[in-house]
Amino acid sequence: MSDAPFKNPGWAGNTGEFDLSEAEVRGDDFVGDRERAGAHPSTSATYPYMLAEKNPDVPLFEGEYHERFEKILTQYPTKQAALLPALGLAQEIRGYVSPESMDRVAELLELAPAYVRGVATFYTMYNKRPVGRHLVQVCTNISCNLCGADEVLAAFLRYTDTEMGETSDDGEFTVIEAECLAACGFPTCVQINSRYFENVTPADVPKIVERLKAESGEASGS
Ligand code: FES
Known part of the structure; x- marks a missing residue:
């Protein structure tokens, strides 16, 4: 792995321009390792799993x-x-x-x-209503659909015990369909918060869900 400082690609803050660390921009309340070594380039560019404690009532843009x-x-x-x-x-x-x-x-x-x-x-990337801690977006567009995206989507709904677009009782998961996520060469692509999971099959879904639950527990210290 390169020791070169990681350049945040932007979005709601740009570390390169502002000379801020990723932690200063994104917070440090995420868990999970960024796969920079040996991973597919698309995963190396994504953020680590973001587990910020969202609070719909906090004042905006303070502190x-x-x-x-x-x-x-x-x-x-x-x-x-x-x-x-x-x-x-x-x-x-x-x-x-x-x-x-x-x-x-x-x-x-x-x-x-x-x-x-x-x-x-x-823009669909702005959530207009509260979503679960893990927003699971399953691409069901043509490339992924030909490779079984509908089954992947059904598996996520089953293993998170949710209905499409609804949030699980524990507030952990919201599962929705997404249009093309620009990873057509790696179907089925699933975006979960800021992170991409590629080549996902229905058999992978239980492991992914368990991993997310474990990360939630790790983040909350339970
Ligand atoms: S069709 Fe699924 S990522 Fe493009």
Whole structure:
């Protein structure tokens, strides 16, 4: 494995530009090792599993998040242009982008609330309602579908004991279908929070679910 510092590819904060460590940008409350050595390049570029404790009631952009927010603004010619990463940061803090979050972002960026809602509801990566700690997105688009994505999706629903789009009683899992995740060469692709799982078969699903549960337990110290 290279000792070179990992460059965060961006999203709601950019370590390269701001000379911040990944932990400073993403927090250090994740578990699991990043597979940088010997892994497929697509997995080496993904974030470690993010297990931040989302709190839908915390104020937006205060404390360390205020610093993050201000740094995001410095990357854009106008504050209005920072809408997408600002919404991303709001989701990172609260776990989803509620109408109240959208209004707060609109206020801070001096945008019309209707404009912000139009943008936030256009993109599927913004969760418009609370989701489980692990958001499991199974690609069922053509390449994955030809290789058994429907069975993978059914297995995730079965092993997480959820219905499509609903969150498990323990708040751990929400399973949804996703359109192409741009990993068509490795079907079935499943994105779980920020992490990609590739070449997933129904037989892999119990192991993945158990691994996620173990990581949750590890993160909460239980
Ligand atoms: S079709 Fe599944 S990743 Fe493209």
